[in-house]
Amino acid sequence: MKPYFSSREIRALMIFLPLCVLAVAGMRLARPKAGPAEVCAVAHEAERPADSVRLFRFDPNTIDYAGLRQLGLTAYEAASLLKYRAAGKVFRIPEDVATCYGFTDSLYFRLAPYIRIGRKYAVAPPAYRSERVVRQPLAPAPFLIDTVSALYLRAIGALSKRQAEALVRWRDLHGIRDMEELRECYVVSDSVAAALEPYVRFAVRHDPAAERVELNRADSAALCSVYGIGAKSAAAILRYRERLGGFRCVEQLAEVREVTERNYERIVKQIWCDSCEIQKIDINFAAPNTLMRHPYLPPRIVRKLLRERQLKGGWTTVGELVRQNILTEEEAARLAPYLRFGSRNDPGNDAASHGEALEMQERIY
Incomplete structure (x- = not known):
């Protein structure tokens, strides 16, 4: 059987192994030994x-x-x-x-x-969660309704956040002048209004009857000074007044689409009309475009007028228009203050037609 190592390899191992043992022993002898204090520090470092x-x-x-x-x-x-x-x-x-x-x-x-x-x-325990905590409301004090904020209305406990914001929007849109108008706001119940009444204050305003605005001469700024008329409704009133030729009475303001029923009740107390400012249409000589522009002359009536005027040549009184079935009595009464008959320089015909118009209006109304 052949041996695993040769004799030469065996001699080399016998020399190498003692040398390794000596090297390891020398390294251990050369390393300094740790004292008891150092060993304790390492053990207890953590x-x-x-x-x-x-x-x-x-x-x-x-x-x-x-x-x-x-x-x-x-x-x-x-x-x-x-x-x-x-x-x-x-x-x-x-x-x-x-x-x-x-x-x-x-x-x-x-x-x-x-x-x-x-x-x-x-x-947090359920009894102390923030959403269940009810803040102590502020003690209410007199406040001006025109300038009060939604935050203050919430702070005194009068209204919730959504209700207070809705009230402020209502006030800015419609205005609140007294307790009656405050109760008209849909978020203010009778109990809330009764609780607020001792503290709410209203701005002092001039009596509108003492400073009424004349509707036919007023410009946009004068109309906006009327409580209940804003910039949009003022522009609509001026456009309608131009088409109409002027307002005969304050009730005609209700014909303007932008004037709501609620605002109309406020406005009529602050305006008046001078019917002498009405610009009349000479029905015997007016151009078709002029006739079509008037709100009281729908296209069907204008077509009848033009056809009959071409055949007849014209009219002298508003009664002739009724007798010829061009206008009904109601239409004639409403339109009469805006019509002229005959020559522009003939005041007699105007006086006669104006008297007939007044008689017709009295008969209808």
Whole structure:
């Protein structure tokens, strides 16, 4: 049987192995031995707190390792808390900190005064949840309804947030001049109005009857000064007045689409009409476009007028238009103040037609 090693290899191993043993023994002899104090320090390194201890308020859900060490925790205790969080645990109340592995009661009682659980993690008892807390309302004081804010109405407990905002929008759109108009707001109940009445104050305004606006001479600025007329409705009134030739009476203002029924009741108390300012149409000579522009002359009547005027040549009184079935008595009474008959320089025909128009209006109305 052939041997595993040759005689030469055996001699080399016998020399190499003693040399290795000597080298290892020399290295161990050359290494300095640790004293008992050093061995204790190494063994208890994880138990030694940080050199500078500083207690401060902290949230155990967000504090890092360095912060824990500054609080005086050992490396082992700080790592234990971080492992607790890494496992998906959340500190809901301060007492949860005491459940960390390695935390003693003395350590928890030392940290307890400084533990602050953030709102994101804390669990509040149902009786103290923020949505169930009813704030103490402010004591109401006299306030001006024209300038009061929705925030103040909420603060005194008069209305909810949505109701207060709705009241302010209503006031800005319609205006509130007295308690009656305040009660008209759909969010103000009778009980709320009764509670607010001792404190609500209304702005002092001039008597509109003492400073009435003449409707046929007023410009846009004068119309906007009337309570109940805004910029949009003022422009609509001026356009309608131009088409009409002027207002004969204040009731005609209700024919303007932009004037609501509620605002109309306010406006009529602040305006008056001078019927002498009406611009009349000479029905015997007016162009078709002029006739078509008038709101009281629909196309069917204009076609009849033009056809009969071409055949007959014209009219002298509004009664002739009724007798020829061009106008009904109601249409003639409404249109008569805006018509001229005959020559523009013949005042006699105008006086006769005006007298007939008044007689017809009295008969109808």
